[in-house]
Amino acid sequence: xxxxxxxxxxxxxxxxxxxxxxxxxxxxxxxxxxxxxxxxxxxxxxxxxxxxxxxxxxxxxxxxxxxxxxxxxxxxxxxxxxxxxxxxxxxxxxxxxxxxxxxxxxxxxxxxxxxxxxxxxxxxxxxxxxxxxxxxxxxxxxxxxxxxxxxxxxxxxxxxxxxxxxxxxxxxxxxxxxxxxxxxxxxxxxxxxxxxxxxxxxxxxxxxxxxxxxxxxxxxxxxxxxxxxxxxxxxxxxxxxxxxxxxxxxxxxxxxxxxxxxxxxxxxxxxxxxxxxxxxxxxxxxxxxxxxxxxxxxxxxxxxxxxxxxxxxxxxxxxxxxxxxxxxxxxxxxxxxxxxxxxxxxxxxxxxxxxxxxxxxxxxxxxxxxxxxxxxxxxxxxxxxxxxxxxxxxxxxxxxxxxxxxxxxxxxxxxxxxxxxxxxxxxxxxxxxxxxxxxxxxxxxxxxxxxxxxxxxxxxxxxxxxxxxxxxxxxxxxxxxxxxxxxxxxxxxxxxxxxxxxxxxxxxxxxxxxxxxxxxxxxxxxxxxxxxxxxxxxxxxxxxxxxxxxxxxxxxxxxxxxxxxxxxxxxxxxxxxxxxxxxxxxxxxxxxxxxxxxxxxxxxxxxxxxxxxxxxxxxxxxxxxxxxxxxxxxxxxxxxx
Numbered sequence: 001x002x003x004x005x006x007x008x009x010x011x012x013x014x015x016x017x018x019x020x021x022x023x024x025x026x027x028x029x030x031x032x033x034x035x036x037x038x039x040x041x042x043x044x045x046x047x048x049x050x051x052x053x054x055x056x057x058x059x060x061x062x063x064x065x066x067x068x069x070x071x072x073x074x075x076x077x078x079x080x081x082x083x084x085x086x087x088x089x090x091x092x093x094x095x096x097x098x099x100x101x102x103x104x105x106x107x108x109x110x111x112x113x114x115x116x117x118x119x120x121x122x123x124x125x126x127x128x129x130x131x132x133x134x135x136x137x138x139x140x141x142x143x144x145x146x147x148x149x150x151x152x153x154x155x156x157x158x159x160x161x162x163x164x165x166x167x168x169x170x171x172x173x174x175x176x177x178x179x180x181x182x183x184x185x186x187x188x189x190x191x192x193x194x195x196x197x198x199x200x201x202x203x204x205x206x207x208x209x210x211x212x213x214x215x216x217x218x219x220x221x222x223x224x225x226x227x228x229x230x231x232x233x234x235x236x237x238x239x240x241x242x243x244x245x246x247x248x249x250x251x252x253x254x255x256x257x258x259x260x261x262x263x264x265x266x267x268x269x270x271x272x273x274x275x276x277x278x279x280x281x282x283x284x285x286x287x288x289x290x291x292x293x294x295x296x297x298x299x300x301x302x303x304x305x306x307x308x309x310x311x312x313x314x315x316x317x318x319x320x321x322x323x324x325x326x327x328x329x330x331x332x333x334x335x336x337x338x339x340x341x342x343x344x345x346x347x348x349x350x351x352x353x354x355x356x357x358x359x360x361x362x363x364x365x366x367x368x369x370x371x372x373x374x375x376x377x378x379x380x381x382x383x384x385x386x387x388x389x390x391x392x393x394x395x396x397x398x399x400x401x402x403x404x405x406x407x408x409x410x411x412x413x414x415x416x417x418x419x420x421x422x423x424x425x426x427x428x429x430x431x432x433x434x435x436x437x438x439x440x441x442x443x444x445x446x447x448x449x450x451x452x453x454x455x456x457x458x459x460x461x462x463x464x465x466x467x468x469x470x471x472x473x474x475x476x477x478x479x480x481x482x483x484x485x486x487x488x489x490x491x492x493x494x495x496x497x498x499x500x501x502x503x504x505x506x507x508x509x510x511x512x513x514x515x516x517x518x519x520x521x522x523x524x525x526x527x528x529x530x531x532x533x534x535x536x537x538x539x540x541x542x543x544x545x546x547x548x549x550x551x552x553x554x555x556x557x558x559x560x561x562x563x564x565x566x567x568x569x570x571x572x573x574x575x576x577x578x579x580x581x582x583x584x585x586x587x588x589x590x591x592x593x594x595x596x597x598x599x600x601x602x603x604x605x606x607x608x609x610x611x612x613x614x615x616x617x618x619x620x621x622x623x624x625x626x627x628x629x630x631x632x633x634x635x636x637x638x639x640x641x
Contacts (some may be wrong), residue, residue, distance in 0.1 A: 002212070003107065005166070011373055012086040013041070014245050016190060016279055017269050017427055020264075021431040031057045031060045031061055031387055032057075034053045034054070034105040035053070035054065035055045035057045035061070035067065037053045038050045038051075038052075038054040038057065038070065039070075041194070042073075042074060043051060044194075045077070045194075045195055046194035046195060047074040047075070047077055047078035047194075047195055047196060047366070048074075048078065048194060048195065048196050048197030048535050049194050049197075050070070050074045050106070051074045051075065051209055054067055054070050054074070054376035055071065055556055057442075058071075059307040059439070060146070060622055061094075063094075063477055064090070064094050065090070065092075065093075065095055065096030066091070066094075067154075068088075068090040068091040068094060068096070069087070069088070069098060069101055070088045071084075071087040072085075072088040072104065072105075072108070073082040073104075074096070075087065075214050075228075076104055078107075078195055078196040078197075078450070079196065079242030079286065079383075080196065081107055081108050081111050081360060081408075082108060082111040082381075082382065082400075083103070085105070085108035085111070085112055088104055088105035088108055089105060089298060092105060093458065094338070096560040097641075098110065098482025099121075099128065099129050099131070100131065100134060100399070101131065102124060102125045102128070102129070103121075103122070103125045103129060103131075103134045103138055104121075104140065105121050105139070105217065105612045106118045106121035106122040106125060107141070107360065108140070108380070108413055108438055109121060109232070109360060110141070110187055110360070110381070111359050111360045111381060111382065112130075112381055113358075113359070113380075113381030118141075119145050120143065122138045122142050123142055125138045125367035126139055126142065127553050128567075132344060133164050134332060134600075137335065140334055140335070140354065143309065144356035144357070145356075146157070146356075146457075146459065147356035147373075148358075149456065149457040150468065150470040151356060151357065151375055151376075151379075152375075152376065153357060153470050153471075153627075154373065154374075154375030154376070154470075154510065155375065155376075155420060155422075156374060156375055156378075156415065156420060156422055157415055157416035157418060157635075158375075158377055158378050158413050158414070158415050159254060159373070159377075159413065159414050159415075159594050160377045160378060160411050160412070160413050161412050161413075162404075162405075162409065162411055163179045163213060163396075163411065163412050164211065164212040164213075165210060165212045165213045165214075165216075165408060166206060166212070166213045166216070166408055166409075166410055167180070167404065167405035167406060167409040168186070168188050168405055168479030169406040170186055170187040170188040170189075170198055170199060170404055170406050170407065170495060171185075171186060171187045171198055171406055171407035171409075172184055172185070172186045172188075172232045172329050172398070172409055172410045172572050173185055173186075173284070173386050173397070173398035173409075173410060174230055174232070174339070174386045174398060175192065175232075175386065175388045175389050175395075175396035175410050176233060176234065177208070177388065177396075178205075179204040179238055180208050180236055181206060181207055181422060181455065182202055182205065182206045182213060182396065182410075183204070183205050183219060183232050183234075183527070184203070184204060184205075184206070184463045185201050185202070185204075185229070185230035185231060185232075186201070186202065187199040187200065187201055188204075189202075189637055190225075190451060191226055193225035193228075195247075196407075197234075198407060199224075200226055200227065200228055201228040201229060201230045201242075202223040202228075202229055202230075203218070203219035203222055203223060203230065203232050203243065204216055204217065204218055204496075205217055205218075205219050205582065210569045217454060219232070220269070221262075221266075221268050221269035222241075222243065222262065222269055222525060223244075225496055226520065227245060227246065227247070228244075228245065228246060228257070229230065229243055229244070229245050229287060230243065230355060230530055231243055231244045231286045231287060231355075231386075232242050233288050233289050233296075233373075234289070235289045235293035236263075237261060238264065239261050239262070239264045240262075240264075241263070241264070242259055242260065242261055242262055242264050242287045242289070242295075242296065242379070243259070243272075243274065243287070244257055244258070244260070244284070244285040244287065245258060245260050245284065245632060246258050250395025251398075256283075257283045257284060257285050258274055258275070258278040258284050259274070259275040259277065259278055259284050259285070259287055259298060260272035260273060260274060260275065261273050261274075261275050265306075266600065267289070267460075267499070276320060276321055276322045276323060276326050277296075277312075277314050277323075277547065278297075279302040279303075280408050281302065281303070282300050282301050282302035282303070282336060282592055283300065283301050283309070283445055284298060284299070284300045285299050285300075285338065285480045286298060286299045286304070286338050286339045286386075287297065287334065287340075287359060287433075288340045288341045288342050289342065290341065290342050291344055291345075291346055291353065292314055293316065294316055295313055295315055295316070295343065295346065296313065296314050296315075296316060296321060296365070297312070297313045297340040298311075298312055298313075298314075298324075298412060299309060299311055299312070299314055299337065299339065299340060299525040300324070301531075304326070305326060305332060306326070306328075306332035306333055306334060306336070306338065307332065307333050307354060308333035308335055308336040309334055309336040309337060309338045309353075310325040310326055310327070310337055311326075311327045311331055311332060311337045311338070311340050311348075311350055312325060312326055312327065313325055313327065315603070320380075325550065329368050329607050330370050331366060331370070331589050332370070333352065333355060335352065335353045335354025335355075336352065336353050336354060337350050337351070337352045338350070338351055338352075338361075338385070339361070339385035339386045339387075340353035340387065340397075341388055341389070343365075343389035343392075344390075344391060345392065346391060347365050347366065347367075348362060348365070348406065349364065349365050349366070349387050349389075350363075350364050350366065350369060351364070351383075351384065351385035351386065351387075352362055352364055355373065355446075356373060357373055358373075358376070358379045358381055359378060359379065359380055359381040359382050359383065359384065360382070360383050360503070360609075361383040361385045362374070362379045362384055363379055363384050363387050364398065365379055365450070366502050373374050374387075375589045378413060379503075380398060380399060380401040380402075380484065381401070381402075381410070382399055382400045382401040382402065383398075383399065383401075383568035384397065384398070384399045384401070385397070385398050385399070386398035390413075393414060393415045393416075393417060394412070394413065394414045394415070395412075395413055395481055396410055396411065396412055396413070397410070397411055397413060398410055398411075399411060403462065404623070411536070417508075418502070419502055419505040419507070419508055419509070419510060420508070420509050420510065421448070421473065421499060421500065421505065421511070421512055422471065422510070422511050422512070423471040423472065423473060423495045423498070423511075423512050423513075423514070423518050424468055424469065424470055424471060424511060424512070424513045424514070425468065425469050425471055425477075425479070425493050425513070425514045425515070426466065426468050426514070426515055426516070426630050427446070427465075427466070427468070427469075427479060427515065427516035427517065427518060428440060428461075428464070428465050428467075428516075428517055428518070428519070428522065429441045429446060429461045429465045429466075429467065429481055429489070429518045429547050430465065430518065430607075431483065431486060431515065431519070431521075431522070432517045432520070432521050432522065433522045434522050438471055439483075440465030440466075441461060441462055441465050441520065442461055442462065442463045442464065442465055443460055443461060444461050444465075444481060445458060445459070445460055445479045445481065445482070445542060446458070446459055446460070446461060446467045446479075447480045447481070448469045448477055448479060448480075448626070449461075449477060449478040449479075449480055450475070450476075450477060451475075451476050451477070453528045454476070454629065456477065457469055457470075466475075466526075468503050469540065471493070473495050473499055474495060474496050474497075474499070475494070475495055475496070476494040476495075476496060477492070477493050477518055478491065478492055478493075479489055479492075479493060479518055480560070481518050482520075482560075483520050485522060485523060485586070486520035486521060486522055486523060487520065487521045487522075487523055487557065487561055488520075488557075488560035488561050489518040489519055489520045489521075490518075490556065490560060490612050491517070491518050492636045493514055493516050494547065495512075495514070498512060498514070498538065499512075500512065504522035504546070510573055511558050516603065521532065523561075523564065523637055523640060524555055524637070525637050525638065525640065526634070526636055526637070526638065527636055527637070528569075528634040528635075528636045529634060529636065529637065530633070530634050531550055531551070531553075531554060531632075531633045532546045532550065533546065533547075534549050534550050534551070534592070534632070534633035537546055537585070541584065541587035541590075541592055542587040542591065543592065543595045547628060548595065548619050550593060551595055551596060551597070553569075553631040554596060554635060555599045555600075555601060558601050558605065559600075559601075559605070560597070563640055563641045564605070564636055564639070564640050565605045565606065565607075565637070565639040565641075566605065566606055566607070566635045566636060566637055566638060567602070567607045567608075567609055567635065567636055568592055568593055568605075568606055568607070568608055568609070568633070568634070568635045568639050569585075569589055569608075569609045569610070569611055569633070569634050569635070569636075570586070570589035570592065570608075570610050570611070570632075570633050571585055571611050571612070571613070571615055571630060571631065571632050571633070571634070572584060572585050572587040572612055572613050572630070572631055573613060573616070573621060573627040573630040573631050574613045574627075574630070575627065576611060576613075576614065578613065578614075581613045582610060582611075582612035582613075582614075584610070584612075586608070586609070586610025586612075587610070588633070589610045589633075590608040590610075591610035592606040592633060593606050593607070607638070613630070615627050616630045617630055617632065618630055
């Protein structure tokens with residue numbers, strides 16, 4: 001037998017419940033401290049720092065829904081709404097009931113190309129939201145979605161490519177070509193700007209080569225420490241520059257981004273001076289001169305505009321700019337219009353999140369006083385802005401689209417000189433009631449289907465029953481419309497073989513417009529409808545190929561109108577015995593019904609009846625044409641469920 005004695009000092013007994021409570025208390029204190037620091041930085045518009053503190057607090061936070069909302073808002077307010085999507089979603093899933101989250105969640109979904117889900121969220125917000133301003137913006141977004149299909153199909157023959165050696169994991173944007181150098185704005189290098197975690201903006205210049213860029217240098221004489229400089233535009237062969245500067249956070253009570261003016265003298269840029277068109281209470285930015293240097297366009301959120309940021313213009317006379325003029329509601333919206341530029345031919349280009357587009361900011365050209373979306377691939381679900389045309393067919397633009405090097409990147413584009421064609425169908429919807437004149441149908445849905453019967457687009461007729469759809473080239477579609485009490489209207493339309501040759505096209509971009517008429521015919525029970533061109537071989541009931549083609553139309557009617565049941569009847573002429581004609585017509589009717597059932601129509605919806613010669617259309621027929629009218633196949637609706 002062995003005896004052991006433990007002579008080590010004994011540890012005191014530990015109350016594990018106390019330890020756990022103490023750990024929880026310390027964790028809660030740390031969580032609260034992180035949230036407090038995050039709130040402080042959020043209030044100072046140091047959104048990146050706020051995000052970092054909030055994320056540290058998130059794992060142990062009691063109200064994760066509210067904290068996710070704060071993170072999402074910090075991303076949105078630092079112009080990174082696409083990154084806010086999962087945090088808005090988590091806030092909503094966490095039962096955080098601030099209704100604005102639903103609106104901004106819809107915008108974040110759109111910025112990530114999730115259009116159907118975005119539309120649903122925005123529609124839901126319109127129904128339940130109480131913020132009239134956001135409801136109006138949401139309604140505009142929903143209306144804009146009706147143009148999405150047309151924008152996605154738009155093809156202006158742009159080819160987009162990244163620029164080797166230019167972009168970094170920072171942001172690069174706002175290109176301008178000056179003396180074979182690409183002048184641009186970038187957050188690379190320098191002290192971190194707390195608003196978004198990137199550096200302060202400065203102007204840079206890069207030597208241009210055929211396929212890339214050469215050495216990159218800071219734009220001397222303009223950049224200042226811990227102040228943003230961006231959006232340079234030039235006139236007088238590069239001797240006069242206007243650019244945006246500000247947002248260093250020192251001047252309280254005013255929007256701290258203004259336009260500045262500098263000239264190149266004795267080999268250096270003069271000290272920049274404020275333009276007389278700045279508004280102390282506004283954010284004035286993204287300037288662009290017209291080719292003749294006499295008009296300056298810029299973006300501002302000053303009072304009296306249409307919405308957020310608007311586009312203004314001012315003329316330069318005797319070294320002084322005139323009072324700015326708003327470009328008006330056709331161009332400016334309740335949203336934001338900014339990043340204006342002017343092409344060599346004087347065409348104005350803008351970026352907007354208020355006009356119909358693919359993402360947050362899309363690029364538009366102003367044509368006849370109205371913005372025209374440039375379509376893909378220049379536009380994407382991300383932010384696309386700051387386009388610069390070096391000539392009619394080549395240039396550069398900025399985007400934070402997926403696949404880039406950093407926040408915003410600069411891309412080169414070229415535009416084909418080949419003339420393009422955009423196809424459209426312009427239609428009118430009518431209805432025809434028994435014994436009444438044909439009339440147009442307003443406010444009724446019309447659907448565009450592809451050859452496989454899948455919905456491609458949908459619209460509603462206007463007050464005159466008219467509707468329009470954009471179409472692809474070399475494609476076939478069906479126009480379909482329904483109304484209670486009427487047979488579904490369906491018409492085929494195709495662009496196959498309708499592409500004009502290049503020498504027939506007068507413009508660089510052209511339209512070919514097709515026309516269509518859709519007719520809704522009233523369903524009248526027991527009214528016979530003749531199926532034309534249903535022929536049988538002599539003394540036979542087999543379905544010939546030409547008859548099958550016609551019966552397929554009846555199959556489509558039954559598919560389009562699933563609530564109706566029909567009787568299909570076959571008739572003969574008066575030649576031959578009554579009994580023989582009765583038997584032959586019954587066999588032909590049954591053969592036609594079996595064919596229709598073989599195409600997937602439920603047998604319970606269709607009845608075969610042979611009437612022989614008992615119901616002639618032409619009594620006492622004499623000619624072959626009269627006999628042919630009597631030899632017919634008909635259907636009539638016998639039940640509507």
